[in-house]
Amino acid sequence: MPDLFEPKPRYQPLAARMRPTTLADYVGQSHLVGPGKPLREAVERGQLHSMVLWGPPGVGKTTFARLLAEECDARFATLSAVLSGVKDIRQAIAEAQQHQAQTGRSSILFVDEVHRFNKSQQDAFLPFVEDGTITFIGATTENPAFELNNALLSRCRVYVLRKIESGALVNLLQRAVQQDQSLKDANISVTEETLERIANAADGDARTALNLLEIASDLAPASGDKRVIDEAVLSEVMQADVRRFDKGGDYFYDQISAMHKAVRGSSPDGALYWFARMLDGGCDPLYIARRVVRMATEDIGNADPRALQLALNAWECQERLGSPEGELAIAQALAYIAVAPKSNAVYSAYKSLRADVASMPGYDVPEHLRNAPTKLAKSLGHGAEYRYAHDEPEAYAAGECYLPEEIAGQRWYEPVPRGLEIKIREKLAHLAELDAASTQRRYEDEG
Template sequence: MPRAKASPPDDRGDLLSTDRTALRPLAERMRPRTLEEMVGQRRLVSPDSALRKAIEAGSVHSMVLWGPPGCGKTTLALLLARYADADFRSVSAVLSGLPEVRQVLAEAGHRFAEGRRTVLFVDEVHRFNKAQQDAFLPHIERGTIVFVGATTENPSFELNSALLSRCRVHVLEAVSPEDIEGALRQALDDSERGLGGRGLQIGQPQLHLIAVAADGDVRRGLTLLEIAAELAGEGGTVTDAMLEQVLADRTRRFDKGGEQFYDQISALHKSVRSSNPDAALYWFARMLDGGCDPGYLARRMTRMAVEDIGLADPRALQMAIDTWDTYDRLGSPEGDLALAQLVIYLASTAKSNAGYVAFKAAKRDVGEYGTQDVPMHLRNAPTKLMKELGYSKGYQYDHDSEGGVALDQTGFPDAMGERVYYQPVARGMELKLKEKLDALRGARAVRRGPPAGEE
C-alpha cells in the first residue's frame, strides 16, 4: 500500500474545538504542535537525527517510547500521526481491557483497507499482560497499525520479546530545569493557548523554582504555573508566599518496585561498598523522600553488613541488627536518624567480601564433588561397634597439640584434598585473621610435604 505523503501540522492542530480550549488544563493547551516546539529530547529529535528525518518524511515505524513521566511520550506519538497524515487512536493499559483493544484494532483494519494508516498509542504498555501484548503482533506485522507504546519501566523486563523484536525502542530523558523554564515562559507569552494577556507578574527566580520543582516533568511544571496563576488572579502578582503554598509537599520521581526503585537501591549499596558515606547518605535520603519502606532499607543494610563488610568489622552486623530493632521501636521520623547513622557507619568502616567469596566457592565444590564420605578420623564413635569399624581412629585432639592446632590432619574428604576458600583481606579486623591463617596454612603445607610425584 503506498504511503500517504507526510504533511506538517496546520492551524487545525488542536484536538478539540476553539470554544472548548479554555476548559482544558494549561499543560494540554500548550502541548507542542510541531517538532520545533518539543521541549527537551534534543538528542532524539534534533534536525539531524534518524527519528526526526523519518517523522518528517512520514516514514514512521512501530516503536516503544521509554522515559519518565512528562518527558513528551504522548506528544511525540501525536506528532508521528500528524506528520504522517495518519489517524491517531489511544488506549491506556490501566483503563482498557482486551475487548476494547480488539475493537480499536478492528477499526484500524477497516481504515487500512481504505488506504488510511493508524498510529495506535498504548499508554503504560508495560501494564498489559503477555496475552494482551500478543494481541498487537499480527497487526504490527501486517502494517495495519503503527504501534507506539509508552512506558516508564525498562522494556527489557516488562515487554514480551516478540513485541520488542517488532519495535524500535527510543529512550527519552527527563527534561532539564532550563528547558522546563523555557516552556513556562512560552506559556506566559502565548495569549492564544497560554497565560498571555492576563497581565500575570512572576519573577525569574520564581519561574526557576517551579522548573526545579517540576523534577523533569514538563506537564507538572505547567500545572504548578497554572495553580500559581489562579492564586494570583487576573493581572495579579505571584508572591513568594503563594509559591510556597503551590510547591508545598511536592514529591520527587520514585516508583516503589519499579526500575527507579532498583536503580536507587543499587546506588545506595554501591556507595556503601565504595566507602563514600556522603553519596550513600544522599541515596538513602532520596529513597526515604520517595516513600520507600524504612524497614526494607534496614533489611538491605543488614545484607550490606554481611556481604560487603563481613569479618573486616563484625561489629557492623550487630549494629545493623540493633538499628533495625531501634527503628521497629521508634518508627519514623525518630528511627530514620538511627538508619542514617547506620548508613554512615557501613560506608565508613573497613570492607571485605572474603566470607561471601569463600561461601560461594564452598558451595561450588559441594555441587562438583557430590556426596563425599566423612573421613574416618573425623567421625564420631559413641558405640563399641563404631570404634571397632575404625570410626574416629587417628583423630588428634587439637587442644592436646602444640600451639592448640593439630597440623597433620585434614578436614576434607579424601577425594578432595586440602582446599582454601577463605582469603582474608589485609583490612580491618581481618588483617589479624589473615596473619594467623597464613601461618597455619603454611605450617600445614610443610607437614604435608610436596604433592605426590614431586620432590
Template sequence: MVSLFESQVARPLADRLRPRKLVEVVGQDHLFGDDGPLTRMTQTRRVPSVILWGPPGCGKTTLARLMADIADMAFEPLSAIFSGVADLRKVFERARGRRSTGASTLLFVDEIHRFNKAQQDSFLPYVEDGTITLIGATTENPSFELNAALLSRSQVLVLKRLDDPALEELLKRSEAEMGFDLPLTDEARITLRAMADGDGRYLLNMAEELFMLPASDDGPLGVAELSRVVQKRVPIYDKGDDSHYNLISALHKSVRGSDPDAALYWFNRMLAGGEDPKYVARRLLRMAIEDIGLADPQAQQICLGAWQSYERMGSPEGELALGQAVIYLALAPKSNAGYNAYNRSAKIARDTGSLTPPAHILNAPTKLMKEIGYGTGYAYDHDQEDGFSGQNYFPEGMRRQQFYEPVERGFERDLRKRVDYFARLRRERQKRGSED
C-alpha cells in the same frame, strides 16, 4: 470538528503549549542529532513500531502524535487503563478499513504495561502484517513488563526526565503564550522548577495556577509564598515498580563506593518516597554482610542496633539511627571475601554430591565403627604443638580448596595473617609427616 461549546472552553496551558513540530520538543536531545532515531524518522517519513519508556511528563504522548504526523498516519489513541479487548477490536477494524484505501494507522497505547499478556499478544498479527504501527508508552521497564514477542517487533526509545534548562524553556514558552511573566522572584522560579521534579506537564499546571493569581502590589512571590500557592510534585516512587529497585541499587552502590554523602541522599530519597524504613534497615544489614564482611565485623552489629533502635523509637527519630548506619557502612573498609568464599564453597558442596568426611574425623560411638576405622589417627588439636594438627578435613580424594581470600583492608589484614600462619604450619606438618 470542534463544536461551538467546546471552542468556548479554555484549554489547559499544557495542552496549548503541546509541541506541533519535533524541533519544539524539549529535554530529549539524545533522540535527535544526525544519527538520532527521531531524525531518521523525519528524513525517511517512516515510523516503525516503538515503545516509549520514560517518566511522567517527559513528552511520550506528544512524540507519538508527532510521529503520526511525520508519516501521515491516522492517530488512534488508547489508554490501557480504560480500554479492553473490545476497544482494540474496534481499532483493528478501522485500521483494516483504512488499509483497504491505502491509508495507514498509528495506534498509540498509553500505559501499555497495564495490558496483560493476552492483550499484548493481540497486537502481534496486526503489527506483523502492517495493519497498524504500534507506539506504546510506559513508565515501567519494558524488559520486565512487556512480552518478549512484542519487544522483538518494536524499537525502544528511552525518554529522560526533563532537566532544569528544559523546564526553564517551558516556563519561557508559557510566559510568551500568556503575554506576561510569572510573578516570581529568581529564587522562587528556581524552586518552582525543582518542585516539578522533572515533569513538564506538572510544571505547566503549576505555572497556570500562578498566572491566574490576582495582581498584587506586594511584588513577586518569594519561596515561602510560592509554597503556599502551589504544591510540590510527589516524587515518583512505587514500591513495586522500577524506581524502587533503581533507588535501592543507587543506595547500595553508593555505600559500596564509600560515598556517605551520595548514600545519605539516596537513603532520604527512598524515605521521601514512602519506603518502609524497615525494608531499608534489612538492606543495610545485607550490605554490611555482603560488602564489608569481616573487614569490619562491627558493621553488622551497627546495622542490627540501628534496626532495633528504629523499631523502638519509630519515625522520625528512629530514621536518624538508620542514617548513621548508612554513614558507618559507607566509611567502613570493604571486603566481599566472605561473600565470595561462601558462594564458591556452596558451589563445590553442590558439585561434589555425597562425599563422606575422612574416617579419622568421624566419631566412633560403637565397637563396629571403631573396628572399621572411624576416628583412627585423629589428632586432638589442643594437644598438638601450637594447638594445630594440620590434618586434612576435606573428603578423601578431594583436593584441598581455599575459598576464603581475605583482603588487605580493615580487620581482614589480621585475618590474612592468620590464614597465612595456619597455611605455613600446615605445610610444615605435612612435610614432617612425609619425612616420618
C-alpha cells in the same frame, strides 16, 4: 440570554492546553529528535518504525507518539494496557486494517503502560507488527528488558526518554504564562526565580510543573491589576511532596543502587545524598536500614566486623525511635561503612560455594567428622580418628581435613589485604604452613 441547555466547554487542565502540536514545540528529548538524530531523520522521511518509549512519568511519551503520527501523516489510535484486553487489541487491529483499505493511510497504535500486558496479550500484536498493518509504539515506565516479551522487543527499537532538565521546564512555564489564555486573562505575575523553584520541585516532570503553576495561579491573591505568585503562595503549593519515588519501580531501584555503589566506592557524601533523596521521596527508612545491613555484609564483611553491628544498631534505633532520630542513626551507619575497609571475600566465597554445591554430587560426610551418639554409630566408625582441636598445639589439628575427600584441596574464602582481613589472611597462611609440615611428617613416617 444564554441558552441554559447549551453544553459548557469541557475544562482542560493547563498541562493539556499546553500540549505541543509540532515536534518543534516539544520540550526535551533532543537526544532523540534533535537535528540530525536518526529518529528525527526517519520521521522527516515518513519512515516511522515500531518502537518502545521507556521513561519516567511526565516526560511526554503520549505527546511524543502523537507528534510522530502527525509528522508522518498516520492515523493515531490508542490503547491502555490497564483497561484493555485481547478483544480490544483485535478491535484496534481491525479498525487499522479497515482504515488502510479505505484511505491507504497507515496507523500508529499507541499502547500506554504496555508492561501491564501479559505474554499472550503482547503476542497478539506480533503478526500485525510483522506485516506492517500497524506501527506499534509502546510506552512504559519499567525496564522493557524485564517486562516485555523478547519476540515483541525484537520487532521494536527501544528509545529512552529522559527526565526534562530544569532549564527546559522553566522555558515551558514561561511560555505557559505568556501564551495560555486563562493565565493571560488572570494577568499572572511570577518571577523567573519562582518558576525555577517550581521546575526543581517537579523533578523533570512537565505535567507536574504545569499543574503546580496552575494551582499557584488559582491561589495567587490580587495585587492591583495583577495576581502575584509570591512566596506565601509557593509555600502553600509546595507543602505536598511531589518528588518522584516510584516504590517498586525502576527509579526506586536506581536510587538504592546508587547508594549501594557509593558505599562500595567509599563515598560517604554520595551514600548520604542518595539516602536523603530516598527519604525525600517517601521511602520507608526501615527498608534502607535493611539494605545497609546487606551492604555491611556484602562489601565490608570481615575487613571490619564492627560495620555489621553498627548497621544492626541503626536498624534497631529506627524501629525504637522512628523519625528523625532513627534516620540519623542510619546516616551514621552509612557514613561509617562507606569509609570502612572493603572486602567481598565472604560474599564471593558464599556465592561460589552455593553454585558449586548445586553442581556437585552430594558427597558423604567423612567418617571422622560424623556424629557418634550411639554405640552402633561408633561401631560403624563414626567419629573415629577425629582430633579434638583444643588438645592440639595452638588449638589447631594440623593436617586435619574438614571437607569431603573428593574436594579436600578446594578453597573458596580468600581474605583480602585490607582491614582486619589482613590478620585473618596471615592466620590462614600460618595454619597452611602447619598443615604442610604435618603432611610432610606423615609422608616421612609412612616412608
